Amino acid sequence: MxxxxxxxxxxxxxxxxxxxxxxxxxxxxxxxxxxxxxxxxxxxxxxxxxxxxxxxxxxxxxxxxxxxxxxxxxxxxxxxxxxxxxxxxxxxxxxxxxxxxxxxxxxxxxxxxxxxxxxxxxxxxxxxxxxxxxxxxxxxxxxxxxxxxxxxxxxxxxxxxxxxxxxxxxxxxxxxxxxxxxxxxxxxxxxxxxxxxxxxxxxxxxxxxxxxxxxxxxRSSQGYVRVRSPHLTEVASLLPDAELHHDHLRVTSRSPLEIGVLTAERGLALEELTFVQPTLEAAYMELTKDSLEYSS
Amino acid sequence: MIDVMRSEWTKMRSVRSTVWTLGAAGGLMLVVGVLGSLAVVSMQGGSGSYDQVSVSLAGLPFGALALATLGVIVISGEYRTGAIRVTLAAVPDRLRFLAAKTVVFTVVALVVGTAASFAAFLAGQAVFAGEGAAASLADPEVLRAVFGGGLYLTASGLLGLACGALIRHTPGAIVTVIALIMVLPVLAAVLTGETGRRIQEYVTSNAGSQITKVHPTGLAPWTGLAVYLLWVAVPFVVAAVLLRRRDA
CATH class of the missing domain: 3.40.50.300 (P-loop containing nucleotide triphosphate hydrolases)
Known part of the structure; x- marks a missing residue:
């Protein structure tokens, strides 16, 4: 209808x-x-x-x-x-x-x-x-x-x-x-x-x-896994697509489990391993960023 | 159509501007008529050569302006507030909306205008009666002239409504209608010669006011009123065409 x-x-x-x-x-x-x-x-x-x-x-x-x-x-x-x-x-x-x-x-x-x-x-x-x-x-x-x-x-x-x-x-x-x-x-x-x-x-x-x-x-915005570790550089070398943000890594290509297994095999301790849900707000900003009539 | 007319009546009766302008029209008709009659009586007594009907209806030009103002604001007010969008969403057939508003306004103006005209006439004649010089509704052409007062006021109001619908902006429409009713006849007065005089007779209120006179000074009474209504019809038709086309 x-x-x-x-x-x-x-x-x-x-x-x-x-x-x-x-x-x-x-x-x-x-x-x-x-x-x-x-x-x-x-x-x-x-x-x-x-x-x-x-x-x-x-x-x-x-x-x-x-x-x-x-x-x-x-x-x-x-x-x-x-x-x-x-x-x-x-x-x-x-x-x-x-x-x-x-x-x-x-x-x-x-x-x-x-x-x-x-x-x-x-x-x-x-x-x-x-x-x-x-x-x-x-x-x-x-x-x-x-x-x-x-x-x-x-x-x-x-x-x-x-x-x-x-x-x-x-x-x-x-x-x-x-x-x-x-x-x-x-x-x-x-x-x-x-x-x-x-x-x-x-x-x-x-x-x-x-x-x-x-x-x-x-569809518009993927979630990511936030990884914190005292061995950030070593962890990053295991995950080719990881992006470094200040004190943590953002990984989009692997699940928390995959990352956990990978780092455990190398004996690297983790401080945080969190899947971050995308927000509607972020999705919206992403989609409309090209179509704002007056961008600030 | 009846539904839309009921709606327009509710809108019209529920705002103060209606009461104020109609009150002003009636009040001015009465006060100017009585003061005019008193002035004439005090200067010329009961035996001067004056037209008791005209003197008692001397408030007509003011009443006409009050009605024209009301005619403007019953429609331009909807544009000023933006309420026109509520109205046209409820009545998408815009010509039906304009027709309903016009019918309701005409009935109100006719009732109030005619009552004011009769009240002014009767009050004026009460003054003249003191000198034994009152005119009577039974005298030739008097009843037509007094009724004509109501018709002239109504037609003036409709000219305001047409200008309001066309211009959609209160001050602009009021200035326009005043220019048409009061300024245009003054401008036309500079025209000289036989042709000039003929043209003057056809100008807005010069034509329209003949219906209010026992002794017409230009066109015949009903011809004059018809010419005045033509002045109303032109902006009205243009407004109706544009109302259908324009965004609200």
């Missing part, structure tokens, strides 16, 4: 290419992370999914149809793009009511989603006075209004405190557990490691990887 399908999606602004021939499928019923450095084209892609920006070429469909052909789109897909993009003078309740009415969603649902995101107490207050965390919750309430099977969040944890981040993570996992599709963008690999099942990684508007989280780690 494909919830969202992008085919050769391209967006140019004048001479700048924001998205370049991007093709991917977002599978239904799981959390898909949409990952890339700032400026990689994540937000532009999301706006094109929602029919807000018109692709220069290529197509994108939601549940097999272009967004503009959905009769009551919010009942199919709910989105949070920019939590601050609301009229500050309106109350939370009226803000949501207007959105609900436009898609023939019963007004009783407004109270429900406000309770769901913990804003029931401030339903009548002007949105302008909300903190970023509250605005984020309101944006998520708006996305949930139509009880949609697909949810799309653009950088939902940006600027949130740890409580807020934890809340959003739990919410996304919960939504996926209910069988919904969650497509969430982030520039933080560590964030995706916590929540996503699948990753679509882009850089400079083009696809870098489309893979499960586990595969992603395995």
């Amino acid at each position: 494909t919830a969202i399908r992008a085919t050769n999606l391209t967006k140019r602004y004048g001479r700048t290419t924001a998205v370049a021939g991007l093709s991917f499928d977002v599978k239904a019923g799981q959390v898909t992370g949409f990952l890339g450095p700032n400026g990689a084209g994540k937000s532009t892609s999301m706006r094109m999914i929602l029919g807000l920006d018109r692709p220069t070429s290529g197509t994108v469909t939601v549940d097999g149809r272009p967004y503009s052909k959905l009769e009551h789109p919010l009942r199919k897909i709910g989105a949070l793009l920019d939590a601050r993009a609301v009229h500050g003078g309106r109350s939370a309740r009226n803000h949501l009511l207007a959105i609900a009415q436009s898609n023939a969603i019963p007004s009783s649902r407004v109270k429900e989603v406000l309770e769901m995101v913990g804003l029931g107490e401030v339903a009548g207050r002007r949105i302008g006075g909300f903190s970023l965390g509250m605005s984020q919750r309101l944006g998520i309430a708006a996305a949930l209004l139509g009880d949609p099977e697909i949810l799309l969040f653009d950088e939902p944890v940006n600027g949130l405190d740890p409580d807020g981040i934890l809340w959003i993570r739990t919410l996304m996992r919960g939504l996926a557990a209910e069988g919904r599709t969650v497509f969430v963008s982030s520039h933080l690999m560590s964030e995706m490691a916590q929540t996503a099942d699948h990753l679509i990684v882009i850089g400079r508007g083009a696809l870098i990887a489309d893979t499960s989280v586990a595969e992603f780690i395995g």
